[in-house]
Amino acid sequence: MLKTCLPTLFLILVVSPARAAAPDVSGTEPTGIQTGQSADLALQGKPELPLSVVTDYPGLAVSVSEDGKSLHVDAAQAAAGVAFLRFHNPEGASDLIPLHIGLLPEVAEVEPNNHWRDAPNVATQTTINGVLHAGGEVDTFGCELEQGQTLVSAVDANTALASPMDAVLQILSPEGFVLEQVDDAYGNDPQLSFIVPTTGRYFVRLFAFPSAPNSTINFAGGKVYQYRLTLTNGPFIDHLFEGAEGQLNPHGWNLGEGLDVANTPGRHHYRRLLNLAQPADVITQSGEAPVPLTLKTRLQGNVAPRESVRFQITGTKSTALRIRVRAQALYSELDPLVQILDAEGKLLKEFDDVGRDNRDVDASWTPPADANYTLVLQDRFGHGGERYFFETLVEEDQPRADLTVTANHFEATVDKPLEIEVQIARAGLQSPLEITATGLPEGAKVTPVTSEPKGDSSKKVTLKIEHDGNAPFSGSIQILATIPDAPSEPIVATAPTKLTGVPTNSIWLTLPAKAKENIEEK
The missing domain is CATH 2.60.40.10 (Immunoglobulins)
Known part of the structure; x- marks a missing residue:
C-alpha cells in the first residue's frame, strides 16, 4: 500500500513560565532578636523563590536574602514586643510567623548540655534561643548566683512561638538536686522565681512533653521544639495593670521605684502589644464593703487565697447585663467563679466557665427588679495570690x-x-x-x-x-x-x-x- 506523507500544521500551546509554589515558611532560627540589634536568621520550612516578606511592626526592617534561606532583621528602631512576619510570593503566602524583640542580650544554646555536669555557664540577664532537637533531650544551663538574689526563669515556646511542646522547668542545686519545678504558667509555658539560699553555681534545666499527648512515654523533641529561655536576676514584669488614666501598675520581681516599664523585660510586652489587655481602673478592696461597679467600666485586680472580691452593680428590671471576667485570656492562674446576690444576700445566679477549654466568664443575666445587686468574684477552688489577677466588665447585653x-x-x-x-x-x-x-x-x-x-x-x-x-x-x-x-x-x-x-x-x-x-x- 502506497502511503503519502503530506505536510501537516501542528499548533503547540506553550504555557509559560512554570509556576513556582507558594512559600511555606514555618519559622525562623533563632526566633527573636534584641532590640537595637541586627541579625541574619535562618528560615525554616520551604521558603520557595521568589520570596518577599512584610511586617507592620513599628521600627522593624526585614528583608529576605537572594537565595531565600535567611532573613535579615534590623531592630535598631524597634521596641520590645512580638512582630508578625508575612512571607509571600506571586503564588501565595505563609502563615503569620511570630518574631520576638527582646530587651536582654540574646545567645544561642550551646551543646552538649544534656546533663547538669556538662552545662555551660550563661550570664544572668540573658535570653537563650534553644531547640530540643530530639526525643529524650534535656537542656541545662549553669548560673553563678549570690545568696538572697531572686532568679526569674521564663520560657516562651508553645504559647508565644507555637512550638508543639509542653515544657517543664527546673532549678537544680550546685549538687544537681531538684529545688524547684514548674510546668504551666503562661498556657503550657513555665515560669518560676527562685530565691537563692546560698551563693553558688545553680542550674536551670528544661525538657518537654508533646503539647498534644501521644502514646510515647518519653521526653519529646524535634527541630520545631524551639524555645526562648529568659534568665534574669534583675527586674522582670509578670503582668501589668494599665489604668484608664494612663497609670501603670507593674507586678513581678526585683521591681524598684521609678521603673521604666517599656524597657523592663517581662510578659507584659507580649500581652499589651498583641492587644490581650486594655486600660482599666485598678481596684483594691478592704473589708466586706463592695466596690461600686459602673456599667461599661473595666476593673482590674487580684483575688487573695480563700477570699473574694465583691462589686455592687445597679440593675434595671428586664434589662439584660453582659458580665465578663477575663483571667485565662490574660494568662492569669485564676479560675473565676461569679455569683449574683440580692440585697439580703440570697444567691440568684452563678456563672462559671465559658466552655470546656475556656474557664473565663462571659454570661448574660437579667435582673428581676430595679435594685442594687452584689457581684462576688472568687477562684473556683479558693486559690489566690499575686498571679490570680483579672479584668471584669459589666455592660448592657446588646445584640x-x-x-x-x-x-x-x-x-x-x-x-x-x-x-x-x-x-x-x-x-x-x-x-x-x-x-x-x-x-x-x-x-x-x-x-x-x-x-x-x-x-x-x-x-x-x-x-x-x-x-x-x-x-x-x-x-x-x-x-x-x-x-x-x-x-x-x-x-x-x-x-x-x-x-x-x-x-x-x-x-x-x-x-x-x-x-x-x-x-x-x-
Missing part, C-alpha cells in the same frame, strides 16, 4: 455577632472563583447581615452575600471572589459585615494565627496572573 474565617491567607486560581467560608456567631442579633470584602484590586470583584437571622445562612455563608487574571495581586484585605440601612460599625472578620487566642483581622489574598499562552507553528 451582636462575631465573624470568623478558617485561615489568615487565601490563594485564588484564575479559572474559578475563590470561595471563602465565613462563620457567623450571633448573640441576640436578629437583623440580616450583608457580608463583603474590602481592599480588593482592580480586576477583582466580590458579590456581597446576606446572612439572614434564621436558617443556614444565619451561621455560615460563602463569599466568592472572582478576578480576570490580568493584574496579579498579593496583599491584605478585610472581610466585614454591616446591617443594611442601619448606622452601625462594621463587624470585621477575624482569622486564627499560629498563636492560640491571638487572631488577626488582616487576611492575605493572592490573585495570580493568567498564564501566558504562546502559539508556536511547526
Whole structure:
C-alpha cells in the first residue's frame, strides 16, 4: 500500500513560565532578636523563590536574602514586643510567623548540655534561643548566683512561638538536686522565681512533653521544639495593670521605684502589644464593703487565697447585663467563679466557665427588679495570690455577632472563583447581615452575600471572589459585615494565627496572573 506523507500544521500551546509554589515558611532560627540589634536568621520550612516578606511592626526592617534561606532583621528602631512576619510570593503566602524583640542580650544554646555536669555557664540577664532537637533531650544551663538574689526563669515556646511542646522547668542545686519545678504558667509555658539560699553555681534545666499527648512515654523533641529561655536576676514584669488614666501598675520581681516599664523585660510586652489587655481602673478592696461597679467600666485586680472580691452593680428590671471576667485570656492562674446576690444576700445566679477549654466568664443575666445587686468574684477552688489577677466588665447585653474565617491567607486560581467560608456567631442579633470584602484590586470583584437571622445562612455563608487574571495581586484585605440601612460599625472578620487566642483581622489574598499562552507553528 502506497502511503503519502503530506505536510501537516501542528499548533503547540506553550504555557509559560512554570509556576513556582507558594512559600511555606514555618519559622525562623533563632526566633527573636534584641532590640537595637541586627541579625541574619535562618528560615525554616520551604521558603520557595521568589520570596518577599512584610511586617507592620513599628521600627522593624526585614528583608529576605537572594537565595531565600535567611532573613535579615534590623531592630535598631524597634521596641520590645512580638512582630508578625508575612512571607509571600506571586503564588501565595505563609502563615503569620511570630518574631520576638527582646530587651536582654540574646545567645544561642550551646551543646552538649544534656546533663547538669556538662552545662555551660550563661550570664544572668540573658535570653537563650534553644531547640530540643530530639526525643529524650534535656537542656541545662549553669548560673553563678549570690545568696538572697531572686532568679526569674521564663520560657516562651508553645504559647508565644507555637512550638508543639509542653515544657517543664527546673532549678537544680550546685549538687544537681531538684529545688524547684514548674510546668504551666503562661498556657503550657513555665515560669518560676527562685530565691537563692546560698551563693553558688545553680542550674536551670528544661525538657518537654508533646503539647498534644501521644502514646510515647518519653521526653519529646524535634527541630520545631524551639524555645526562648529568659534568665534574669534583675527586674522582670509578670503582668501589668494599665489604668484608664494612663497609670501603670507593674507586678513581678526585683521591681524598684521609678521603673521604666517599656524597657523592663517581662510578659507584659507580649500581652499589651498583641492587644490581650486594655486600660482599666485598678481596684483594691478592704473589708466586706463592695466596690461600686459602673456599667461599661473595666476593673482590674487580684483575688487573695480563700477570699473574694465583691462589686455592687445597679440593675434595671428586664434589662439584660453582659458580665465578663477575663483571667485565662490574660494568662492569669485564676479560675473565676461569679455569683449574683440580692440585697439580703440570697444567691440568684452563678456563672462559671465559658466552655470546656475556656474557664473565663462571659454570661448574660437579667435582673428581676430595679435594685442594687452584689457581684462576688472568687477562684473556683479558693486559690489566690499575686498571679490570680483579672479584668471584669459589666455592660448592657446588646445584640451582636462575631465573624470568623478558617485561615489568615487565601490563594485564588484564575479559572474559578475563590470561595471563602465565613462563620457567623450571633448573640441576640436578629437583623440580616450583608457580608463583603474590602481592599480588593482592580480586576477583582466580590458579590456581597446576606446572612439572614434564621436558617443556614444565619451561621455560615460563602463569599466568592472572582478576578480576570490580568493584574496579579498579593496583599491584605478585610472581610466585614454591616446591617443594611442601619448606622452601625462594621463587624470585621477575624482569622486564627499560629498563636492560640491571638487572631488577626488582616487576611492575605493572592490573585495570580493568567498564564501566558504562546502559539508556536511547526
